[in-house]
Amino acid sequence: MSPTRPRRPAPRRALSTALATAAALATLGALTAAAPAQAARPGSQPGHPSHPSHRTTDLQLLALNDFHGNLEPPAGSSGRVTELQPDGTTKNVDAGGAAYLANSLRTAREGHARSLTVAAGDIVGASPLLSGLFHDEPTVEAMNKLGLDVTSVGNHEFDEGKKELLRLQNGGCHPVDGCYEPGRTFKGARYPILSANVVDEATGRPLLKPYVVKNVKGARVGFIGVTLKGTPDIVSADGVKGLKFLDEADTINSYTKVLQRQGVHAIVALIHEGGYPASAAYNYDCDAGGSGSGLSGPIVDIAKKVSPEVDTLVTAHTHNAYVCTVPDPAGRPRLVTSAASYGRLFTELDMKYDWRTHDIVRASVKGSNHVVDRTQPQAPDLTRLIDHWKALAAPVADKPIGYIARDITRGTGDTPESPLGDLVADAQLAYGRTLDSGTDLALMNPGGIRADLVHAASGSEGDGVVTYGEGFAVQPFSNTVNLKTLTGAQLIAVLKQQVSGANAAVPKILQISSGVTYTLDLTKTGADRVVADSIRIDGKPVDPAATYRVAMNSFLAGGGDGFTELAGGTDQLVGGDDLAALVAYLTAHSSASAPYAPTAADRITVVK
Missing domain, CATH: 3.60.21.10 (Metallo-dependent phosphatases)
Structure with missing residues (x-):
């Protein structure tokens, strides 16, 4: 839901606390x-x-x-x-x-x-x-x-x-x-x-x-x-x-x-x-x-x-x-x-x-x-303006990039993990492994996911077809997918920053890629809500002394949304566009006969 999601200056895709002094x-x-x-x-x-x-x-x-x-x-x-x-x-x-x-x-x-x-x-x-x-x-x-x-x-x-x-x-x-x-x-x-x-x-x-x-x-x-x-x-x-x-x-x-x-x-x-x-x-x-x-x-x-x-x-x-x-x-x-x-x-x-x-x-x-209900008439001048820009955008916007079996949603504040968050994180993990086969996991900030993927057709593409325009609505920021190396101790600290520090009052729960699991215990307070000894990668406990290769967008890599520990990662490799990673993943993992089905969103176990 977060409205606090920036993008970096980039070419168009495809066509302090007081007065300072x-x-x-x-x-x-x-x-x-x-x-x-x-x-x-x-x-x-x-x-x-x-x-x-x-x-x-x-x-x-x-x-x-x-x-x-x-x-x-x-x-x-x-x-x-x-x-x-x-x-x-x-x-x-x-x-x-x-x-x-x-x-x-x-x-x-x-x-x-x-x-x-x-x-x-x-x-x-x-x-x-x-x-x-x-x-x-x-x-x-x-x-x-x-x-x-x-x-x-x-x-x-x-x-x-x-x-x-x-x-x-x-x-x-x-x-x-x-x-x-x-x-x-x-x-x-x-x-x-x-x-x-x-x-x-x-x-x-x-x-x-x-x-x-x-x-x-x-x-x-x-x-x-x-x-x-x-x-x-x-x-x-x-x-x-x-x-x-x-x-x-x-x-x-x-x-x-x-x-x-x-x-x-x-x-x-x-x-x-x-x-x-x-x-x-x-x-x-x-x-x-x-x-x-x-x-x-x-x-x-x-x-x-x-x-x-x-x-x-x-x-x-x-x-x-x-x-x-x-x-x-x-x-x-x-x-x-x-x-x-x-x-x-x-x-x-x-x-x-x-x-x-x-x-x-x-x-x-x-x-x-x-x-602003949709049973009323539409203003004709605004309709003409929108149609004008739609015609210019159509060659890019209408291109199919994948197929989905049903709606894939961002969830709500009551659901820390979402099926769409899982999809985006999995796409970034897959892309990260094309840059470095040793990439272990991916992390995605929820505020960077701006719209649901809806099964019903919004135009002439047909139900279940995902267009480039719909993908753009999900990730419109022109971030890059970057790789960084973190120690296990740093990774644990990152996950704890979801519910402490700048995020203590309004937690920002990172979306995690396949293979990562942990428990979020909401009966506790502060950083303790992330149960450190429950964190697993591919079924193995995170070793504080080991190192892990982590994929993330460039916003997170800079320590955005209060995740300052991510800024301390080393050996950064700057990759390509994050939307391109999502497009590539959907194209590779879906077809008209075998559409992508949303995950169960059960990588994070929530205790209330």
Whole structure:
């Protein structure tokens, strides 16, 4: 499920905890010129209400997050949301798809004279082939069409490095792949991508605009955008080279003062960090047991530190759905929202803007998540855009690469091992042995597996046929499969890092290749949850003094996702593309008459 999965800069396939220094803080007030207030929309009078006899006016915000380039309706569990029914039961609802999302947003805006559409990052990155093949230009164009007004940056916006992020904002053809059609130059995002807490190490200045002020028919609303300060820990080092990530709350609070000096008091924070709701249902009552009781995780601590002058927090990153109240530092309830991921939901926030105070009436802020259901019409302009890019991608996307007997899934947080995780790990082990026949095992981080393999046909290929596009959706990062030598003691330490250190609160259980077994005892705490003397390779206990050749992707090889012990491996051999390894494995181990069947996912014995 993890949304914390980076990719390295690569050619297209086949076609810290606080503000760094007092100097950095000192630059904040000087940056107001970097984000001038937007001009009033046609027909408005800047600084004056359209209805001066009314003290307040209605303001609507529509919010999304973690879209990850899902232009087409996501397949399998990625394309469903859980809905709580009146009788207390739940049901799954098919959701998502950019053409449906555009129609949903346009319908929601009807009757609202003052409406803005905002996002909290990861709009691009870890994208299916239709967008990822073209370095996410199709998604930026889709966001332009559906009316996105502003977004914060997320960790995945750094998947291909800061220069590529700047290109997505400003436009221009890709430096390696060029323009995808003769005479057609990518124009970039018409919406600002905010990065208040992402600063140049040398200058202390934000990489992109830190904030923007939107003038909505006289109502001036300021937006501050930040990503999680831990971004460098979950993306490749090349992607964030030369950048520093500052504390989220401290940065928001600093720019809140900047906005207030400009007379802007209606302030919204767009934060690419999130929480974990008490229920998986998008429409559950988060506050049924008291303010904030239905939400946990990093965003709760951040929300409690963000200035009371900030009126609401639109959040992201964990791919969960929630509309919860968390008390601000003054003890007043404040809405914190997230709309799951992949365009399956959007959040509607309705509030009153006070013309006298130029602020949002906090008590008026109401929010709810809405399903982007697939029974509604699709927006014709988005459909045309998607069809256009599909035609360009078809020669690559539609190529069959294998056959499966039934769905092969990533599992859930309750299932540490998954059939798809086993498949990817086995594919990397097989590839590793083509580089070094002595390769003993493979390890795969679960966050690097982005979609299920679904048996039902998504196009004309037929049931059970896996296309290159579907494989790309599983592994879209352009990582390499690398080999490293680890001692048995290091290997034991790696497995213990799954449930300790950076992963203590939210374990990241590595997917393991065939022949590796061990026990995960959830009745214990910390690193002891991995039972060291249960670890076996081909039936033999791991010898702490022996050495083992381990296949892993380049992200893990660099110590990503908190697996610092892997960075200490020796004799690294850099191999080829990880998706190519999956393609080769599926091609070799499946056919129309003998499709690949998912594993039992029983390599890890879980004790509860």
